[in-house]
Amino acid sequence: MRHSSETRPLLFPLLVIVLAILHSTPGSASELVVERLTWAGVKLTDGDTTVLVDAVGTDLWDGEAPEGLVPVTVDTRRRYALITHVHNDHFDVPTLQAVLGERGYVICHESIAPYVASRGLRVIPAKEHVPVVRGNFVFTAVPAVDGFGDEQVSWIIRSGDKRLLHGGDTLWHGMWRTTGMQFGPFDVVFLPINGARVAQEPMPSAPLVMTPAQAVDVAEQLRAKVLVPIHYGLNDPPAYVEVEQALQQTLDIAADRGQQAVHLRPGEVLSWRD
Numbered sequence: 232m233r234h235s236s237e238t239r240p241l242l243f244p245l246l247v248i249v250l251a252i253l254h255s256t257p258g259s260a261s262e263l264v265v266e267r268l269t270w271a272g273v274k275l276t277d278g279d280t281t282v283l284v285d286a287v288g289t290d291l292w293d294g295e296a297p298e299g300l301v302p303v304t305v306d307t308r309r310r311y312a313l314i315t316h317v318h319n320d321h322f323d324v325p326t327l328q329a330v331l332g333e334r335g336y337v338i339c340h341e342s343i344a345p346y347v348a349s350r351g352l353r354v355i356p357a358k359e360h361v362p363v364v365r366g367n368f369v370f371t372a373v374p375a376v377d378g379f380g381d382e383q384v385s386w387i388i389r390s391g392d393k394r395l396l397h398g399g400d401t402l403w404h405g406m407w408r409t410t411g412m413q414f415g416p417f418d419v420v421f422l423p424i425n426g427a428r429v430a431q432e433p434m435p436s437a438p439l440v441m442t443p444a445q446a447v448d449v450a451e452q453l454r455a456k457v458l459v460p461i462h463y464g465l466n467d468p469p470a471y472v473e474v475e476q477a478l479q480q481t482l483d484i485a486a487d488r489g490q491q492a493v494h495l496r497p498g499e500v501l502s503w504r505d
Protein backbone atom coordinates (compact mmCIF):
# COMPACT_ATOMS: atom_id res chain seq x y z
CA MET A 232 0.00 0.00 0.00
CA ARG A 233 1.27 3.44 -0.86
CA HIS A 234 -0.04 6.86 -0.11
CA SER A 235 0.85 10.45 -0.80
CA SER A 236 3.74 11.88 1.17
CA GLU A 237 1.51 14.84 2.03
CA THR A 238 -0.86 12.74 4.08
CA ARG A 239 -0.41 11.20 7.47
CA PRO A 240 0.71 7.60 7.44
CA LEU A 241 -2.78 6.34 8.17
CA LEU A 242 -4.01 2.84 7.52
CA PHE A 243 -6.13 2.02 4.52
CA PRO A 244 -7.32 -1.53 5.13
CA LEU A 245 -9.06 -2.10 1.81
CA LEU A 246 -8.23 1.03 -0.06
CA VAL A 247 -5.35 0.80 -2.47
CA ILE A 248 -4.02 4.10 -3.70
CA VAL A 249 -2.02 3.79 -6.86
CA LEU A 250 0.12 6.80 -7.59
CA ALA A 251 1.81 8.03 -10.75
CA ILE A 252 -0.58 6.29 -13.10
CA LEU A 253 -1.46 8.40 -16.09
CA HIS A 254 -4.59 6.57 -17.11
CA SER A 255 -6.77 4.13 -15.28
CA THR A 256 -7.59 0.84 -16.85
CA PRO A 257 -11.00 -0.80 -16.58
CA GLY A 258 -11.27 -3.04 -13.58
CA SER A 259 -12.55 -6.57 -13.42
CA ALA A 260 -16.24 -7.20 -12.91
CA SER A 261 -15.87 -6.84 -9.15
CA GLU A 262 -13.43 -3.98 -8.97
CA LEU A 263 -14.34 -0.34 -8.77
CA VAL A 264 -11.61 1.96 -10.05
CA VAL A 265 -11.83 5.67 -9.37
CA GLU A 266 -9.61 8.08 -11.26
CA ARG A 267 -9.34 11.73 -10.47
CA LEU A 268 -9.54 13.89 -13.58
CA THR A 269 -8.59 17.54 -13.94
CA TRP A 270 -10.10 20.16 -11.61
CA ALA A 271 -13.37 18.68 -10.28
CA GLY A 272 -13.54 15.69 -12.58
CA VAL A 273 -13.75 12.05 -11.50
CA LYS A 274 -14.01 8.86 -13.55
CA LEU A 275 -15.35 5.59 -12.16
CA THR A 276 -15.07 2.26 -13.88
CA ASP A 277 -16.72 -0.95 -12.77
CA GLY A 278 -16.96 -3.87 -15.14
CA ASP A 279 -18.50 -2.76 -18.42
CA THR A 280 -19.59 0.65 -17.14
CA THR A 281 -17.80 3.98 -16.96
CA VAL A 282 -19.21 6.93 -15.05
CA LEU A 283 -17.80 10.42 -15.46
CA VAL A 284 -18.58 13.17 -12.98
CA ASP A 285 -17.95 16.83 -13.93
CA ALA A 286 -15.41 15.61 -16.47
CA VAL A 287 -13.62 18.36 -18.36
CA GLY A 288 -11.17 17.45 -21.12
CA THR A 289 -11.08 20.82 -22.86
CA ASP A 290 -8.19 23.06 -21.88
CA LEU A 291 -9.93 25.90 -20.05
CA TRP A 292 -6.65 26.94 -18.46
CA ASP A 293 -4.52 27.96 -21.45
CA GLY A 294 -2.09 25.11 -20.96
CA GLU A 295 -1.81 25.59 -17.21
CA ALA A 296 -4.49 23.29 -15.85
CA PRO A 297 -4.00 22.81 -12.10
CA GLU A 298 -1.89 19.66 -11.63
CA GLY A 299 -2.22 18.88 -15.31
CA LEU A 300 -4.87 18.26 -17.95
CA VAL A 301 -5.95 14.62 -18.08
CA PRO A 302 -7.54 13.32 -21.28
CA VAL A 303 -11.11 12.11 -20.77
CA THR A 304 -11.41 8.69 -22.35
CA VAL A 305 -13.92 5.85 -22.05
CA ASP A 306 -13.26 2.24 -22.99
CA THR A 307 -16.39 0.48 -21.78
CA ARG A 308 -19.65 -0.28 -23.55
CA ARG A 309 -21.90 1.45 -21.02
CA ARG A 310 -21.09 5.07 -20.34
CA TYR A 311 -22.73 7.80 -18.29
CA ALA A 312 -21.74 11.34 -17.42
CA LEU A 313 -23.05 12.95 -14.27
CA ILE A 314 -22.89 16.70 -13.91
CA THR A 315 -23.44 18.72 -10.78
CA HIS A 316 -24.29 21.89 -12.71
CA VAL A 317 -23.74 23.48 -16.10
CA HIS A 318 -20.89 25.94 -15.48
CA ASN A 319 -18.18 25.26 -18.03
CA ASP A 320 -15.62 24.00 -15.51
CA HIS A 321 -18.09 21.18 -14.70
CA PHE A 322 -19.99 20.66 -17.97
CA ASP A 323 -17.76 20.24 -21.02
CA VAL A 324 -20.07 19.76 -23.97
CA PRO A 325 -17.50 18.88 -26.69
CA THR A 326 -15.78 16.32 -24.46
CA LEU A 327 -19.06 14.69 -23.45
CA GLN A 328 -20.27 14.61 -27.04
CA ALA A 329 -17.02 12.88 -28.02
CA VAL A 330 -16.92 10.23 -25.29
CA LEU A 331 -20.65 9.53 -24.96
CA GLY A 332 -21.33 9.38 -28.69
CA GLU A 333 -24.57 7.68 -29.61
CA ARG A 334 -24.46 5.27 -26.69
CA GLY A 335 -23.99 7.33 -23.58
CA TYR A 336 -26.19 9.50 -21.43
CA VAL A 337 -25.79 12.57 -19.29
CA ILE A 338 -27.48 12.17 -15.93
CA CYS A 339 -28.41 15.48 -14.37
CA HIS A 340 -30.99 17.18 -12.21
CA GLU A 341 -34.28 17.57 -14.01
CA SER A 342 -34.11 21.37 -13.80
CA ILE A 343 -31.17 21.51 -16.22
CA ALA A 344 -32.14 18.53 -18.39
CA PRO A 345 -33.70 20.64 -21.19
CA TYR A 346 -30.56 22.76 -21.44
CA VAL A 347 -28.30 19.70 -21.54
CA ALA A 348 -30.50 18.10 -24.19
CA SER A 349 -30.34 21.31 -26.24
CA ARG A 350 -26.59 20.79 -26.52
CA GLY A 351 -27.09 17.57 -28.45
CA LEU A 352 -26.64 15.15 -25.55
CA ARG A 353 -28.95 12.34 -24.49
CA VAL A 354 -30.24 12.98 -20.99
CA ILE A 355 -31.58 11.03 -18.06
CA PRO A 356 -33.24 13.55 -15.74
CA ALA A 357 -33.09 12.92 -12.01
CA LYS A 358 -35.02 14.25 -9.05
CA GLU A 359 -33.34 14.90 -5.74
CA HIS A 360 -33.33 11.86 -3.47
CA VAL A 361 -34.76 9.56 -6.16
CA PRO A 362 -32.25 6.88 -7.18
CA VAL A 363 -31.30 6.26 -10.80
CA VAL A 364 -30.12 2.69 -11.32
CA ARG A 365 -27.88 1.77 -14.26
CA GLY A 366 -25.89 -1.46 -14.28
CA ASN A 367 -24.07 -1.90 -10.98
CA PHE A 368 -24.40 1.77 -10.17
CA VAL A 369 -27.00 3.70 -8.19
CA PHE A 370 -26.93 7.48 -8.58
CA THR A 371 -28.78 9.80 -6.23
CA ALA A 372 -28.85 13.58 -6.48
CA VAL A 373 -28.80 15.36 -3.14
CA PRO A 374 -28.99 19.07 -2.25
CA ALA A 375 -26.17 21.48 -3.01
CA VAL A 376 -25.98 25.27 -3.07
CA ASP A 377 -24.25 27.04 -5.93
CA GLY A 378 -22.25 30.20 -5.18
CA PHE A 379 -23.92 32.06 -8.05
CA GLY A 380 -27.44 30.91 -7.26
CA ASP A 381 -27.64 28.50 -10.18
CA GLU A 382 -29.05 25.00 -10.00
CA GLN A 383 -26.59 22.49 -8.53
CA VAL A 384 -26.74 19.06 -6.91
CA SER A 385 -24.20 16.78 -5.32
CA TRP A 386 -24.10 13.16 -6.45
CA ILE A 387 -24.11 10.06 -4.32
CA ILE A 388 -22.78 7.12 -6.26
CA ARG A 389 -23.09 3.57 -5.06
CA SER A 390 -21.33 0.65 -6.70
CA GLY A 391 -21.57 -2.67 -4.87
CA ASP A 392 -20.82 -1.93 -1.25
CA LYS A 393 -18.89 1.26 -2.03
CA ARG A 394 -20.47 4.64 -1.53
CA LEU A 395 -19.05 7.89 -2.80
CA LEU A 396 -20.16 11.52 -2.92
CA HIS A 397 -19.12 14.21 -5.38
CA GLY A 398 -19.70 17.79 -4.28
CA GLY A 399 -19.09 19.77 -7.50
CA ASP A 400 -18.26 23.26 -6.27
CA THR A 401 -20.99 23.60 -3.70
CA LEU A 402 -21.09 25.90 -0.69
CA TRP A 403 -21.48 24.73 2.86
CA HIS A 404 -25.20 24.29 3.60
CA GLY A 405 -27.55 22.93 6.19
CA MET A 406 -28.30 19.58 4.58
CA TRP A 407 -24.93 17.93 5.05
CA ARG A 408 -25.81 16.42 8.38
CA THR A 409 -29.09 15.03 7.06
CA THR A 410 -27.32 13.65 4.00
CA GLY A 411 -24.74 11.98 6.23
CA MET A 412 -27.41 10.50 8.46
CA GLN A 413 -29.48 9.29 5.51
CA PHE A 414 -26.74 7.96 3.23
CA GLY A 415 -23.51 7.74 5.24
CA PRO A 416 -21.01 6.52 6.00
CA PHE A 417 -19.13 7.11 2.74
CA ASP A 418 -16.00 5.39 1.55
CA VAL A 419 -14.77 8.47 -0.33
CA VAL A 420 -16.07 12.01 -0.72
CA PHE A 421 -14.77 14.38 -3.38
CA LEU A 422 -15.22 17.90 -2.10
CA PRO A 423 -14.28 21.37 -3.37
CA ILE A 424 -11.87 23.22 -1.16
CA ASN A 425 -10.68 26.41 -2.80
CA GLY A 426 -12.97 28.95 -1.10
CA ALA A 427 -13.04 30.90 -4.34
CA ARG A 428 -14.11 34.51 -4.51
CA VAL A 429 -15.03 36.04 -7.83
CA ALA A 430 -14.96 39.75 -8.60
CA GLN A 431 -18.48 41.07 -8.08
CA GLU A 432 -20.13 44.37 -7.29
CA PRO A 433 -20.79 44.60 -4.40
CA MET A 434 -18.01 42.21 -3.37
CA PRO A 435 -19.11 39.77 -0.65
CA SER A 436 -16.67 38.65 1.99
CA ALA A 437 -18.10 35.13 1.88
CA PRO A 438 -16.51 32.70 -0.57
CA LEU A 439 -18.51 31.09 -3.39
CA VAL A 440 -17.10 27.61 -2.85
CA MET A 441 -16.40 25.66 0.34
CA THR A 442 -13.20 26.46 2.19
CA PRO A 443 -10.72 23.85 3.45
CA ALA A 444 -12.19 23.90 6.97
CA GLN A 445 -15.72 23.62 5.63
CA ALA A 446 -14.75 20.69 3.43
CA VAL A 447 -13.36 18.89 6.47
CA ASP A 448 -16.56 19.74 8.35
CA VAL A 449 -18.58 18.17 5.56
CA ALA A 450 -16.41 15.05 5.45
CA GLU A 451 -17.12 14.64 9.16
CA GLN A 452 -20.84 15.27 8.75
CA LEU A 453 -20.96 12.66 5.99
CA ARG A 454 -18.94 10.20 8.07
CA ALA A 455 -16.46 9.87 5.22
CA LYS A 456 -13.58 7.45 5.53
CA VAL A 457 -11.55 9.45 3.02
CA LEU A 458 -11.77 13.03 1.80
CA VAL A 459 -10.29 13.73 -1.63
CA PRO A 460 -9.93 17.47 -2.34
CA ILE A 461 -11.03 18.72 -5.76
CA HIS A 462 -11.56 22.12 -7.38
CA TYR A 463 -8.40 23.99 -6.36
CA GLY A 464 -5.20 25.36 -7.82
CA LEU A 465 -6.48 28.32 -9.82
CA ASN A 466 -5.66 31.91 -8.95
CA ASP A 467 -6.39 34.70 -11.38
CA PRO A 468 -6.79 37.84 -9.27
CA PRO A 469 -8.84 39.89 -9.10
CA ALA A 470 -11.26 37.91 -11.27
CA TYR A 471 -10.87 34.62 -9.40
CA VAL A 472 -9.13 34.32 -6.05
CA GLU A 473 -8.91 31.14 -4.02
CA VAL A 474 -7.70 30.73 -0.46
CA GLU A 475 -3.95 30.43 -0.10
CA GLN A 476 -2.50 26.94 0.01
CA ALA A 477 -5.95 25.40 -0.23
CA LEU A 478 -4.71 21.85 -0.61
CA GLN A 479 -2.16 22.00 2.18
CA GLN A 480 -4.66 23.74 4.47
CA THR A 481 -7.14 20.96 3.85
CA LEU A 482 -4.60 18.24 4.55
CA ASP A 483 -3.41 20.00 7.71
CA ILE A 484 -6.89 20.65 9.09
CA ALA A 485 -7.95 17.10 8.31
CA ALA A 486 -4.86 15.71 10.04
CA ASP A 487 -5.50 17.84 13.14
CA ARG A 488 -9.04 16.52 13.33
CA GLY A 489 -8.31 12.88 12.59
CA GLN A 490 -10.10 12.98 9.25
CA GLN A 491 -8.38 10.93 6.57
CA ALA A 492 -7.61 13.08 3.52
CA VAL A 493 -5.75 12.02 0.41
CA HIS A 494 -4.09 14.22 -2.17
CA LEU A 495 -5.09 12.48 -5.36
CA ARG A 496 -3.61 14.16 -8.40
CA PRO A 497 -5.35 14.16 -11.78
CA GLY A 498 -4.64 10.82 -13.42
CA GLU A 499 -4.11 8.96 -10.15
CA VAL A 500 -6.55 6.27 -9.13
CA LEU A 501 -8.12 4.68 -6.10
CA SER A 502 -9.20 1.09 -6.23
CA TRP A 503 -10.49 -1.48 -3.84
CA ARG A 504 -9.70 -5.16 -4.01
CA ASP A 505 -12.09 -7.60 -2.42
Ligand SMILES: [Zn+2]
Pocket residue numbers: 318320321399400462
Ligand atom coordinates in the same frame (compact mmCIF):
# COMPACT_ATOMS: atom_id res chain seq x y z
ZN1 LIG B 1 -16.48 25.28 -10.40
